[in-house]
Amino acid sequence: MKIEDLIKTDQPLPPSRKLLLSILHTTNLINDNMSEALKPFDISIPQFNVLRILRGQKGKPANLSTIQERMVSKMSNTTRIVDKLITKEYVERVVCEKNRRKVEITITSEGLNFLNEIDPVIDNTEAMLTESLSALELESLTNNLQKLLK
Known part of the structure; x- marks a missing residue:
């Protein structure tokens, strides 16, 4: 259209x-x-984004600023999102004993299992949204849009 x-x-x-x-x-x-x-x-796009960021850490913890830097939407309230994920037991927050201002976030095994469960749903949704484009068109469109990201 x-x-x-x-x-x-x-x-x-x-x-x-x-x-x-x-x-x-x-x-x-x-x-x-x-x-x-x-x-x-029962998960929002920003919560899903945080879980994928933490999974990408491959077991290493991330602090709130690292998560915020990698968020797709920079307008997200990372602390609030992490708090919701803690309530769902998908992530853990650990306060450093030597420096109480240092807070590290890690994904739990429940969080990893949850991502494994919803990955196929997201993969199918992404495929459905892009099915009218050829592989060449996908690559070309991606390359052209990335030029706007300066």
Whole structure:
């Protein structure tokens, strides 16, 4: 569908606005589909993101700033997200005995098992969202979007 149809305009859009509006609408579509896929598991996209970050640590703890740096959404309240994951017993927080200001977060075995359970659901959702693109188009689109990340 053309972006002009989505925003219901018959005015020509400058190419840069057309691109940015398309990205924003696509982002919303992706977020809606990912949220819907995660809903039965009672987990939000930012919580899922934190779990994947911690799994990527391969058993090594991460502090809150490391997690925040790697978050897809920099607007997320990492402390609140980690607290929710602790309540669900997917992560643990350890306060360093020598330096009480140093807090380390690790994923639990329950968290790893949970990710293993929902990975196929996320894989299927991602495949469904990108099924209209060829492998070459996926690579080209990814490369072009990464140019905007400066």
